[in-house]
Amino acid sequence: xxxLLDSDDAPSARWRPLARWAAWAAAAAALLAxxxxxxxxxxxxxxxxxxxxxxxxxxxxxxxxxxxxLGHAAFAGIGGYTSVILMMTFGLPWIVCFVAGGVSAAALAxxxxxxxxxxxxVYFVLITFTFGEILRLIFNDWQSMTGGANGISHIxxxxxxxxxxxxxxxxxxxxxxAAILFCARLLASDFGRKMDAIxxxxxxxxxxxxxxxxxKVIVFAIxxxxxxxxxxxQAHFIRLISPLAYSFQExxxxxxxxxxxxxxxxxxxxxGTVFLVALPEFLRGWVEYQFIIYGVILVVVMAAxxxxxxxxxxxxxxxxxxxxxxxxx
Amino acid sequence: xxxLLAVQGLGKSFRGLRAVNDVSFDIREREIVGLIGPxxxxxxxxxxxxxxxxxxTSGVVRFRGADVTGMPAHRLARLGLIRTxxxxxxxxxxxxxxxxxVGTFSSRPSGFWPSxxxxxxxxxxxxxxxxxxxxxxxxLGLRDLxxxxxxxxxxxxxxxLGLATALAGKPKLIMLDEPAAGLSAEEADLIxxxxxRVRDQGVSVLVVDHNMRFMAKICNRMVVLHHGMELTSxxxxxxxxxxxxxxxxxxxxxxxx
Numbered sequence: 265x266x267x268l269l270d271s272d273d274a275p276s277a278r279w280r281p282l283a284r285w286a287a288w289a290a291a292a293a294a295l296l297a298x299x300x301x302x303x304x305x306x307x308x309x310x311x312x313x314x315x316x317x318x319x320x321x322x323x324x325x326x327x328x329x330x331x332x333x334l335g336h337a338a339f340a341g342i343g344g345y346t347s348v349i350l351m352m353t354f355g356l357p358w359i360v361c362f363v364a365g366g367v368s369a370a371a372l373a374x375x376x377x378x379x380x381x382x383x384x385x386v387y388f389v390l391i392t393f394t395f396g397e398i399l400r401l402i403f404n405d406w407q408s409m410t411g412g413a414n415g416i417s418h419i420x421x422x423x424x425x426x427x428x429x430x431x432x433x434x435x436x437x438x439x440x441x442a443a444i445l446f447c448a449r450l451l452a453s454d455f456g457r458k459m460d461a462i463x464x465x466x467x468x469x470x471x472x473x474x475x476x477x478x479x480k481v482i483v484f485a486i487x488x489x490x491x492x493x494x495x496x497x498q499a500h501f502i503r504l505i506s507p508l509a510y511s512f513q514e515x516x517x518x519x520x521x522x523x524x525x526x527x528x529x530x531x532x533x534x535x536g537t538v539f540l541v542a543l544p545e546f547l548r549g550w551v552e553y554q555f556i557i558y559g560v561i562l563v564v565v566m567a568a569x570x571x572x573x574x575x576x577x578x579x580x581x582x583x584x585x586x587x588x589x590x591x592x593x
Numbered sequence: 594x595x596x597l598l599a600v601q602g603l604g605k606s607f608r609g610l611r612a613v614n615d616v617s618f619d620i621r622e623r624e625i626v627g628l629i630g631p632x633x634x635x636x637x638x639x640x641x642x643x644x645x646x647x648x649x650t651s652g653v654v655r656f657r658g659a660d661v662t663g664m665p666a667h668r669l670a671r672l673g674l675i676r677t678x679x680x681x682x683x684x685x686x687x688x689x690x691x692x693x694x695v696g697t698f699s700s701r702p703s704g705f706w707p708s709x710x711x712x713x714x715x716x717x718x719x720x721x722x723x724x725x726x727x728x729x730x731x732x733l734g735l736r737d738l739x740x741x742x743x744x745x746x747x748x749x750x751x752x753x754l755g756l757a758t759a760l761a762g763k764p765k766l767i768m769l770d771e772p773a774a775g776l777s778a779e780e781a782d783l784i785x786x787x788x789x790r791v792r793d794q795g796v797s798v799l800v801v802d803h804n805m806r807f808m809a810k811i812c813n814r815m816v817v818l819h820h821g822m823e824l825t826s827x828x829x830x831x832x833x834x835x836x837x838x839x840x841x842x843x844x845x846x847x848x849x850x
Binding site: 449450453454455457458460461464465467468469470471472473474475476482 | 675683684
């Protein structure tokens with residue numbers, strides 16, 4: 265009930281809002297101060313994490329209506345290529361290109377969504393996989409526009425000042441924060457409750473007056489829009505765009521981020537992204553073993569923590585609560 | 594008493610197999626109608642056809658005077674025709690309160706932005722909804738379980754919760770697919786009392802169930818299906834004494850005795 269009413273009814277809750285605000289303030293301060301304390305490499309990695317969080321949150325929304333889209337990275341590609349081409353070929357200002365990146369991904373999602381969303385379960389997974397691969401081939405083969413397999417390099421940053429990684433970190437932080445706030449609010453709203461109802465039982469949701477198909481199309485479009493925006497921001501950060509970055513493996517990564525982090529709450533994809541984007545950056549010395557380490561971690565998480573790494577935190581909280589009640593007696 | 598639901602010549606064929614064939618009946622306001630018949634008679638298919646879960650191949654369904662044949666279930670729910678299912682009637686991961694909250698969606702404004710932006714009007718409306726849910730839970734004896742996940746409830750309570758969720762949508766007609774299946778005699782009695790009270794509040798009820806004791810107690814009228822066709826219909830007292838009904842259930846050998 266607490267989530268529903270945006271306030272906690274429990275009697276012990278009086279101190280909680282304060283503690284929660286303190287925790288949020290501390291987290292915000294840490295995120296803001298991070299580039300000042302950390303070096304260039306860490307800041308670069310953190311920026312990548314922040315940008316990927318945007319796409320992972322979009323993937324999470326789609327997952328919350330019970331769907332796995334393996335074309336997610338391709339929608340990031342649509343956003344990236346649209347933004348880069350508009351800026352470099354047509355010389356449009358960055359903000360226009362950025363918005364166009366999101367809009368193009370949304371438009372494509374609204375075009376194919378009503379078709380592919382008629383398929384359920386594994387068929388939806390397969391059709392989105394196929395669609396994603398078709399898009400990747402287009403990125404790869406439309407030489408004159410996309411630069412083919414080599415892609416496009418020397419992409420300018422949004423503004424000259426954003427050549428600096430630290431400056432870009434703050435842009436990424438702002439964008440990721442806005443995306444997460446939007447998703448959190450969406451999931452906590454009545455619309456989010458409809459999404460969860462659909463994931464639990466489509467036929468029951470339909471019988472309770474929820475337009476299941478329409479909700480799915482909207483969620484798919486929102487999720488793909490976030491992917492498109494991430495694609496744009498990322499291309500102008502790495503300053504290189506190529507079909508490799510939007511392959512099926514990247515879509516699979518979004519799924520793994522959600523599963524490892526936890527697919528039942530928005531915190532899951534955030535934790536999962538930190539894990540999956542940061543880890544390879546630190547494991548560069550052991551490139552050969554990277555995927556083995558990955559595999560082991562995945563197996564362990566799925567076997568021991570079906571709710572993802574988030575569950576670890578929840579279990580810890582419960583343990584602490586049980587300790588405190590025991591000592592209080 | 595005016596006619597609330599009128600079903601005429603309803604039929605559904607699955608690749609030549611006629612699951613439901615030329616079924617016609619009416620449900621009037623404040624009436625409890627039972628849909629009975631042996632296994633495979635087409636009772637659940639009939640409910641699926643009326644509620645919009647599947648499209649009929651023939652026939653017309655009129656609800657509150659309007660032709661609603663083949664209308665999607667979510668739109669029918671908003672018009673006031675709500676059904677329950679044999680198996681899944683609760684969102685297992687949600688609490689009792691949240692389950693009923695989902696049920697209220699079909700009776701509330703469905704705007705996307707007011708809820709997202711938490712407008713004052715939306716919050717006022719939600720507060721009213723909250724009181725309404727609490728009253729409903731109180732009424733059904735589920736108040737103390739409001740924060741319990743539906744998955745943790747005993748089976749009988751889950752049935753009750755499914756009913757509460759359907760009622761939260763303010764139906765004019767509620768269609769219950771086996772509301773007493775798997776319940777003990779006491780629990781079935783409780784459900785039958787409840788269905789009577791729902792009717793007294795002005796809601797019509799269509800019930801499908803195998804439990805004849807339960808059905809005979811609550812139904813004003815009955816429609817009997819056999820092999821997808823209407824065998825007979827009429828006041829409950831007449832139908833339960835009809836030898837053809839006994840025959841359909843038990844076979845010809847028993848009909849003489």
